[in-house]
Amino acid sequence: MGSFWMLFAIYTALFLLGMFMMKAGLYTLSGHRLKRWLMRFTATPLQGFAAGLATTALLQSSSAVMVMTVGLVAAGYLSFRQSIGIILGSNIGSTVTTELMTLDIGDGAIPLLVSGALLVFFGRHRLVLGIGMTTVGLAAVLFAMDGFGSLAKPLAAYPFVDAWLKETNRSVAVGLLVGIVLTALVHSSAATIGIAMGFLNEQLLTLSAAIALLLGANIGTCITGLLASIGSSKEAQLTAYTHLWLNVVGAALFAFWTEPLASFAARLSPAPDVQLAHVSVLFNVICSVAALPFVGAIEKVILFLHDRNRA
Incomplete structure (x- = not known):
């Protein structure tokens, strides 16, 4: 069993390294213009x-x-109110990654990696x-x-993983918790x-169970912003809290609709991974677009919950 977990850890590290390379490559292409865009627009x-x-x-x-x-926000270049719109847009922008992950280029990944490395x-x-860095990261x-796909069935043969999969397939709450903890x-x-x-x-997972994991992952990803806000200004902390609350509320609402979402996604594509990617887009677009007209109300609620002196 140790060898399987070692391979699982290697693939996870490779995935994270690839994401870092893609991010670094795209940032190299755009330079510091991204920060200027955020401050200007x-x-x-x-x-x-x-x-x-x-x-x-x-x-x-x-x-x-x-x-x-x-x-x-901590440096005073953006206000807390301005950050709310950025958070809502960012949640939709993140779905580009999930759609890219469903690409099936077969043996094309090898020349992609080699050409990127040469660059x-x-x-x-x-x-x-x-x-070059972006290409290597994508590969x-x-x-x-x-x-991950090749290890799925061998890992599922072990009692612990089998029990976890069965519980996740049976309970939306378990799927949410696993998604939160693993992402954190x-x-x-x-x-x-x-x-x-x-x-x-x-x-090995039903689509509704995978959707629960996805919803939990959206909550778990907030840990990065919360950690970044430690020791920062009050407005920076409010920004991190807003990110958390928006994802918690959205996930809580959609947790009751995992089965209907799975049924709808099954009509969009025959491929299970593509179905999950489409649900990610649907979830984030609905939540963000629905919240956008209420930025002022969201600001007041967050101030009431976390900064009552200013509420």
Whole structure:
């Protein structure tokens, strides 16, 4: 069993490394313009929404955008109110990653990795280096996704994993808890969703159970922003709390609709992993678009809950 868990750890590390490489490559291409975009195009909630969506889609990491946003609020470049629109947009931008994870390029991952590595090692121009790092990262993520799928059935043969899968398939609450804890540990909701996709493709998880894991992952990813806000200004802490509450409320509401969501997603695609990716898009778009007109009310609620002196 140790060898399987070792491979599982290796694939998880490869996935996280790939995500880091993609983020670093895309940041190399965009430079510090992303920070300037966030500061310049956030005058209204709608502008902040668009800026958060675009920045997260470019960086392939909602956690990175949250850390950046918390830092800008702490430094006084953004207000707490401005950060709410960014958070809502960032939640939608993060779904680009889940859709990319479903790509099936077969043996194309190898030339993708080789070509990217050549660009990294021999590229001298910033543009070439950025493209190379992004390509290597994407190839690593796709390799890891294949690895998760190949390990799913062997891991499920062990009593502990089998019991966990059965409990997750039976209980939405268990799926939520597993998603929260696993994401908080690895600091990547994409990694948790990737693992869920591996079990889902092997028919070891039901789609409704995988949706529960996805909802939990959306809550667990808030730990990064909360950690980044420790010791920061009050407004920076309020930003992190807002990110947490928006995801908690959204997940709590959708937890009652995992079966209908699974039925609807099954009509969109025959591939289980693509179905889960589409649910991620649907969940985040509905929650963020529904909350956008109420930025002022959200601000007042968060102030009431966490800063009553100003409420």
